[in-house]
Amino acid sequence: MALARWLCLILALLSGLAVSGFPRNPSRLLGKRSLPEGAVDGIEVYSTKVNCKVTSRFAHNVVTTRAVNHANTAKEVSFDVELPKTAFITNFTLTIDGVTYPGNVKEKEVAKKQYEKAVSQGKTAGLVKASGRKLEKFTVSVNVAAGSKVTFELTYEELLKRHKGKYEMYLKVQPKQLVKHFEITVDIFEPQGISTLDAEASFITNDLLGSALTKSFSGKKGHVSFKPSLDQQRSCPTCTDSLLKGDFIITYDVNRESPANVQIVNGYFVHFFAPQGLPVVPKSVVFVIDVSGSMHGRKMEQTKDALLKILEDVKQDDYLNFILFSGDVTTWKDSLVPATPENIQEARKFVMDIHDQGMTNINDALLRGISMLNKAREEHTVPERSTSIIIMLTDGDANVGESRPEKIQENVRNAIGGKFPLYNLGFGNNLNYNFLENMALENHGLARRIYEDSDASLQLQGFYEEVANPLLTGVEAEYPQNAILDLTQNSYQHFYDGSEIVVAGRLADEDMNSFKAAVKGHGAINDLTFTEEVTPENITLWNGDSLSTFSWLDTVMVTQDGLSVMINRKKSMVVSFGDGVAFVVVLHQVWKKEPAHHDFLGFYVVDSRGMSAQTHGLLGQFFHPFDFQVSDVHPGSDPTKPDATMVVKNHQLTVTRGSQKDYRKDISVGRNVACWFVHNNGQGLIDGIHRDYIVPNLL
Numbered sequence: 009m010a011l012a013r014w015l016c017l018i019l020a021l022l023s024g025l026a027v028s029g030f031p032r033n034p035s036r037l038l039g040k041r042s043l044p045e046g047a048v049d050g051i052e053v054y055s056t057k058v059n060c061k062v063t064s065r066f067a068h069n070v071v072t073t074r075a076v077n078h079a080n081t082a083k084e085v086s087f088d089v090e091l092p093k094t095a096f097i098t099n100f101t102l103t104i105d106g107v108t109y110p111g112n113v114k115e116k117e118v119a120k121k122q123y124e125k126a127v128s129q130g131k132t133a134g135l136v137k138a139s140g141r142k143l144e145k146f147t148v149s150v151n152v153a154a155g156s157k158v159t160f161e162l163t164y165e166e167l168l169k170r171h172k173g174k175y176e177m178y179l180k181v182q183p184k185q186l187v188k189h190f191e192i193t194v195d196i197f198e199p200q201g202i203s204t205l206d207a208e209a210s211f212i213t214n215d216l217l218g219s220a221l222t223k224s225f226s227g228k229k230g231h232v233s234f235k236p237s238l239d240q241q242r243s244c245p246t247c248t249d250s251l252l253k254g255d256f257i258i259t260y261d262v263n264r265e266s267p268a269n270v271q272i273v274n275g276y277f278v279h280f281f282a283p284q285g286l287p288v289v290p291k292s293v294v295f296v297i298d299v300s301g302s303m304h305g306r307k308m309e310q311t312k313d314a315l316l317k318i319l320e321d322v323k324q325d326d327y328l329n330f331i332l333f334s335g336d337v338t339t340w341k342d343s344l345v346p347a348t349p350e351n352i353q354e355a356r357k358f359v360m361d362i363h364d365q366g367m368t369n370i371n372d373a374l375l376r377g378i379s380m381l382n383k384a385r386e387e388h389t390v391p392e393r394s395t396s397i398i399i400m401l402t403d404g405d406a407n408v409g410e411s412r413p414e415k416i417q418e419n420v421r422n423a424i425g426g427k428f429p430l431y432n433l434g435f436g437n438n439l440n441y442n443f444l445e446n447m448a449l450e451n452h453g454l455a456r457r458i459y460e461d462s463d464a465s466l467q468l469q470g471f472y473e474e475v476a477n478p479l480l481t482g483v484e485a486e487y488p489q490n491a492i493l494d495l496t497q498n499s500y501q502h503f504y505d506g507s508e509i510v511v512a513g514r515l516a517d518e519d520m521n522s523f524k525a526a527v528k529g530h531g532a533i534n535d536l537t538f539t540e541e542v543t544p545e546n547i548t549l550w551n552g553d554s555l556s557t558f559s560w561l562d563t564v565m566v567t568q569d570g571l572s573v574m575i576n577r578k579k580s581m582v583v584s585f586g587d588g589v590a591f592v593v594v595l596h597q598v599w600k601k602e603p604a605h606h607d608f609l610g611f612y613v614v615d616s617r618g619m620s621a622q623t624h625g626l627l628g629q630f631f632h633p634f635d636f637q638v639s640d641v642h643p644g645s646d647p648t649k650p651d652a653t654m655v656v657k658n659h660q661l662t663v664t665r666g667s668q669k670d671y672r673k674d675i676s677v678g679r680n681v682a683c684w685f686v687h688n689n690g691q692g693l694i695d696g697i698h699r700d701y702i703v704p705n706l707l
């Protein structure tokens with residue numbers, strides 16, 4: 009879905025409004041006003057609401073802040089929102105005294121020029137900049153007339169990624185003053201069903217959080233609400249400043265009855281793949297560590313602490329080596345060695361003896377590590393069913409040997425040849441992070457910035473934990489030829505435990521009845537194929553303008569406004585409402601090898617006591633008692649099925665005795681029920697003729 013291309017966005021409000029051009033109400037009195045509690049410099053932020061709706065891991069978030077200028081003069085009001093770096097802005101508006109001014113979202117380079125031009129002309133503009141480890145900050149300021157109100161509304165979207173077995177939604181909370189109406193609301197809908205849901209805040213104790221937080225989940229739906237009162241926002245009982253300053257994090261996971269799940273909506277599909285319980289594939293890992301002079305002190309000590317901790321987690325089936333680089337390149341061992349207890353102990357001594365010195369030779373260090381991995385594979389000194397990984401940590405730019413970033417990228421790309429991933433860790437801010445990121449991405453890896461903080465060692469360990477347990481290598485998601493259009497990335501070098509692979513695409517034929525999605529990969533023991541049969545035959549429930557979509561793979565119960573719908577996976581759907589009205593729709597699955605056979609639905613009435621006398625239709629006309637007589641039972645053309653005469657609705661009909669399956673209690677086999685069959689499509693029994701009940705479609 010190419011979300012990574014939107015990591016840095018500029019948003020400019022180019023509505024042509026100069027600061028002096030905002031509407032004012034000259035009739036307002038500018039006398040002395042009493043300021044509300046918590047107002048800062050005459051500006052009161054009286055409402056901040058964050059509304060998040062998550063459907064199938066995709067989050068749609070709307071942040072709305074309302075403020076009023078109680079001062080006697082115009083004041084500048086700033087609006088700050090910190091966004092996840094993987095999110096992208098889709099809309100922004102300013103509303104001043106009831107007049108709304110829309111913003112224009114632009115990509116990085118175009119927007120940057122327009123932003124600078126807007127600012128130079130005194131116009132209102134917003135800018136997104138990096139802000140911390142996981143966030144980027146969107147900031148816009150506007151001059152607001154005395155007595156005027158302003159509403160900021162920002163919409164951004166994000167695909168939530170699965171990390172260590174859970175999806176994480178990360179919200180930054182920092183209103184900077186007491187807010188009369190502060191609320192975060194999150195509604196989650198996951199067709200697979202929600203298995204866990206939690207929420208935590210870094211800025212408030214669990215006791216206070218519990219009284220302001222509500223969270224619940226059942227079936228496919230989850231809900232989280234954080235709504236602290238003014239007193240709960242205070243940093244102390246008598247304080248007028250807010251303690252709401254920190255992270256609000258929501259985590260959840262979904263039910264996984266099978267390794268994969270495919271969902272189809274409006275001619276598009278999304279394929280989620282996250283198998284569990286597979287054995288870990290052994291790995292060969294080379295750590296390429298910067299030991300140049302700039303790593304002196306705290307950074308070096310934190311790096312060594314992290315490496316020592318990582319060595320505790322290396323598995324005995326793994327192979328490893330260390331390469332250190334400054335102006336020169338040195339190795340712990342000449343080749344990869346197995347992670348035996350003896351080698352791990354020797355590696356710990358080597359790490360503890362690491363010290364900083366000299367310059368930064370990134371090119372030669374990486375090429376040495378790549379060569380080592382390639383050689384081990386070519387000479388079969390590592391297991392055939394294993395994978396290779398190279399992890400580099402550096403805090404600066406190359407300044408000795410080959411120092412041109414584009415040439416280093418070319419050398420590394422040619423040496424790896426697409427055979428294994430490169431992961432680059434950039435320590436601190438004094439480095440060319442774009443270079444590290446580009447080099448990692450073009451070699452099927454990723455880059456991560458390690459922030460210079462007290463927990464830098466934990467950051468390093470956390471990254472290693474993400475890649476420590478590969479479950480599959482050479483992963484390919486396959487779909488029928490000519491059935492799919494516009495497919496996103498569908499091949500991955502690794503699938504790591506606790507993560508998820510997501511592939512999306514467009515169906516070539518929106519009316520396609522079914523197709524098979526297969527995911528193939530190399531496991532620790534054998535090659536594996538995971539197949540999921542996909543069908544767009546959904547169950548859709550409408551409630552006014554809102555709708556919920558389910559499939560026959562679901563097990564769920566929905567109750568609302570006196571209506572109850574219960575879906576039993578691959579079996580039936582029971583619909584009941586009112587007092588004494590119930591239907592059951594049975595999914596009859598047939599033998600598929602015969603081309604003429606198709607699954608079909610059986611519609612059965614379980615309870616019709618609540619039906620009105622006006623109920624009609626092919627079945628409805630029989631919901632209420634009617635008179636009939638059967639006589640003159642005699643042998644028919646089939647000796648086992650006698651014929652008879654039935655008088656009903658003033659018609660005399662010939663009927664035949666037989667049996668019919670009743671699936672209400674046993675949907676698999678059913679039970680035989682004796683009945684009379686009416687010939688000629690029910691003519692004489694039903695009102696009108698059978699063609700009266702045939703419609704071109706159901707909607």
